[in-house]
Amino acid sequence: MALTTHAAEPVGGTGGLPAGSAAQRTRRRRLGLPPMTAKLATGLIISGAILLFGLLGPFVVQDPTRVDDIGLTGPSSAHLMGTTQTGQDVLAQLAYATRGSLTIGAIVGVLTLLLSGFFGVVGAYAGGWVDEVFSLFTNIMLVIPGLPLVIVISSYVPDKSLWLVALVLSLTGWAGSARVLRGYTLSLRNRDYVLASRVAGEKRWRILTVEILPNLIPLLASQMVFAVIFAILGEAGLSYLGLGASGSISWGTMLYYAQNGLALRLGAWWWFVPPGLLLALFGAALSLINFSIDEIINPKLRNQTRAARRSWLMSRKQLETAKEATL
Amino acid sequence: MTTLTAEHLVKNYHLRRGLRGGTLRAVDDVSFTLEPGRTVALVGQSGSGKSTIAKLLLQLERPTAGRILIDGEPVQRRGGGLSRYRRTVQMVFQDPFASLNPYHTVEHHLERPIRLHQPKLSRDEVHRRVLHLLERVRLTPTENVAARRPHQLSGGQRQRVAIARALAPGPGVLIADEPVSMLDVSIRLGVLNLLATLQREEDLGVLYITHDLATARHFADEILVMYRGRIVERGDADEVILRPRHEYTKTLAAAAPNPERRLSELRGG
Ligand SMILES: Nc1ncnc2c1ncn2[C@@H]1O[C@H](COP(=O)(O)OP(=O)(O)OP(=O)(O)O)[C@@H](O)[C@H]1O
Ligand SMILES: [Mg+2]
Numbered sequence: 001m002a003l004t005t006h007a008a009e010p011v012g013g014t015g016g017l018p019a020g021s022a023a024q025r026t027r028r029r030r031l032g033l034p035p036m037t038a039k040l041a042t043g044l045i046i047s048g049a050i051l052l053f054g055l056l057g058p059f060v061v062q063d064p065t066r067v068d069d070i071g072l073t074g075p076s077s078a079h080l081m082g083t084t085q086t087g088q089d090v091l092a093q094l095a096y097a098t099r100g101s102l103t104i105g106a107i108v109g110v111l112t113l114l115l116s117g118f119f120g121v122v123g124a125y126a127g128g129w130v131d132e133v134f135s136l137f138t139n140i141m142l143v144i145p146g147l148p149l150v151i152v153i154s155s156y157v158p159d160k161s162l163w164l165v166a167l168v169l170s171l172t173g174w175a176g177s178a179r180v181l182r183g184y185t186l187s188l189r190n191r192d193y194v195l196a197s198r199v200a201g202e203k204r205w206r207i208l209t210v211e212i213l214p215n216l217i218p219l220l221a222s223q224m225v226f227a228v229i230f231a232i233l234g235e236a237g238l239s240y241l242g243l244g245a246s247g248s249i250s251w252g253t254m255l256y257y258a259q260n261g262l263a264l265r266l267g268a269w270w271w272f273v274p275p276g277l278l279l280a281l282f283g284a285a286l287s288l289i290n291f292s293i294d295e296i297i298n299p300k301l302r303n304q305t306r307a308a309r310r311s312w313l314m315s316r317k318q319l320e321t322a323k324e325a326t327l
Numbered sequence: 328m329t330t331l332t333a334e335h336l337v338k339n340y341h342l343r344r345g346l347r348g349g350t351l352r353a354v355d356d357v358s359f360t361l362e363p364g365r366t367v368a369l370v371g372q373s374g375s376g377k378s379t380i381a382k383l384l385l386q387l388e389r390p391t392a393g394r395i396l397i398d399g400e401p402v403q404r405r406g407g408g409l410s411r412y413r414r415t416v417q418m419v420f421q422d423p424f425a426s427l428n429p430y431h432t433v434e435h436h437l438e439r440p441i442r443l444h445q446p447k448l449s450r451d452e453v454h455r456r457v458l459h460l461l462e463r464v465r466l467t468p469t470e471n472v473a474a475r476r477p478h479q480l481s482g483g484q485r486q487r488v489a490i491a492r493a494l495a496p497g498p499g500v501l502i503a504d505e506p507v508s509m510l511d512v513s514i515r516l517g518v519l520n521l522l523a524t525l526q527r528e529e530d531l532g533v534l535y536i537t538h539d540l541a542t543a544r545h546f547a548d549e550i551l552v553m554y555r556g557r558i559v560e561r562g563d564a565d566e567v568i569l570r571p572r573h574e575y576t577k578t579l580a581a582a583a584p585n586p587e588r589r590l591s592e593l594r595g596g
Contacts, residue, residue, distance in 0.1 A: 191425055192420045192421075192422060192425040192426035193425065193426050193427055193428040195387055195420070195426075196418070196420060196426050196427075196489075196492070197428075197439070198387060199385050199387070199413065199417065199418050200413065200439055200440040200443060200492070200495075200496070201409075201410055201413035201414070201440070201443045201444065201496075202439065202443065211428055211430075211431075214428075214430040214431075215428070215429065215430050
């Protein structure tokens with residue numbers, strides 16, 4: 001009787017693939033990692049490169065605020081990416097701006113994770129009036145419009161630090177995530193395996209942290225990636241409007257100064273293209289990563305990908321007919 | 328040696344229908360006793376309240392009225408009393424695909440109840456017990472199975488893991504809520520026979536919830552027929568199947584005209 005069905009197990013069809021890659025795939029799945037697809041690899045490489053540039057760049061470039069008397073010159077050997085209107089080195093500015101934008105993204109990502117995790121997951125798990133109060137609060141925060149709030153705050157606080165901007169962005173951005181997490185937690189807390197651990201006699205906090213949270217990791221990761229995109233774009237928007245943190249450099253402030261310095265009209269593309277491009281690339285790379293995480297959360301999506309179909313050696317059409325046949 | 332008694336259990340669910348609230352009586356005045364070594368089958372159509380009874384007995388829900396007694400004492404709902412109760416009354420869920428956590432290994436599922444109820448055991452001792460449990464539910468090679476995750480097992484194997492988990496604390500009463508309804512017909516009898524063997528070995532009191540009159544008659548000593556939250560017929564297994572008195576039982580029996588043939592079908596498959 002024992003394990004006789006082993007050979008016929010539906011382990012996700014590894015047919016047609018070399019054994020090494022199948023084993024590797026199982027290991028990745030065991031660790032809860034998404035399968036390494038072209039999409040994910042592209043996203044990881046681009047965002048990794050930008051991350052490295054933001055981390056290490058500032059150590060090798062010159063002082064980004066140093067003013068020179070060769071304003072608005074194109075790329076040259078002295079200034080690889082040209083200079084701004086006041087003769088500042090664009091490459092140096094870009095390195096510091098990358099660091100600034102990524103810092104905002106990281107702070108907001110972590111704060112959003114904490115806030116949405118607390119109000120979404122803990123509320124939904126606790127249930128009863130705690131859930132009622134938490135979700136009422138979440139809904140109120142959801143409808144508070146972020147931009148006007150920031151404008152109001154910036155008119156009261158003349159000297160905004162990076163942290164304040166990050167705080168405001170997190171406060172206006174966490175509620176959406178919290179709602180998504182709440183919905184998923186509500187469905188998890190009534191799964192049979194949660195009931196089974198109650199029957200086994202597990203404590204409530206242990207059920208939450210050991211049985212439920214691990215199954216939330218993909219969703220938490222994708223919400224956090226989303227929050228980082230939102231924060232970097234949001235900060236860029238605020239800075240572009242001149243409402244950003246004072247005294248900091250980010251992709252948004254670079255664009256703001258380029259706009260003020262009439263870079264577009266003067267044709268100084270080396271001034272506004274690099275920050276704009278990095279902004280777009282980083283957003284795109286994170287979205288690619290997010291798509292890959294989504295495929296773990298939603299197996300339906302996973303079966304739609306070409307990689308999955310190829311591993312079954314089936315065309316989309318064959319798959320459809322097979323599905324009809326089994327239903 | 329545990330006797331579990333349900334006395335006049337009632338469970339109401341409050342439904343929200345628009346602005347008006349309604350009450351649904353899922354379980355209505357149900358009493359029965361589970362004794363060591365005996366199997367009681369609870370049969371009834373979908374929605375008749377069978378799983379609700381299981382949830383009440385496992386203290387996953389509170390009864391609206393009525394009492395649950397264990398060895399004659401009312402059950403305790405918190406603290407050490409609840410912990411002792413959890414050790415004695417265990418459950419096998421219907422869907423083995425949902426009742427095992429996809430994130431954890433088989434070993435985790437079996438190790439937790441052992442650790443919870445015998446916190447003093449050493450790590451090695453716990454591991455040995457896990458392997459022993461797997462052996463008892465005929466999942467070998469045990470080391471190999473212990474390291475697997477649920478998605479690497481078939482439905483029948485998962486249900487065996489679920490049974491092993493229920494046995495881990497050394498319970499006296501086992502509640503099996505449609506333990507084979509999600510499994511392929513060809514392996515149902517194997518799982519049921521395993522349950523019966525374990526019951527004999529441990530002298531368990533079993534509540535076997537099912538739709539299937541044939542297996543109920545074969546495995547149970549007593550059958551309770553449930554209809555819309557009430558027990559409409561009860562008695563010795565053969566008696567209930569062969570001479571049904573209540574209308575509903577008659578229709579049920581008619582729907583499965585020949586239990587003998589059905590059982591041999593199951594064996595043959
Ligand atoms: N949490 C709940 N809230 C409201 N109604 C519920 C709840 N749980 C169960 N019910 C209702 O109680 C009734 C009995 O449900 P129960 O799950 O006990 O049926 P069952 O006999 O186990 O059916 P099945 O054979 O399909 O498993 C059903 O009408 C169901 O809709
Ligand atoms: Mg049920």
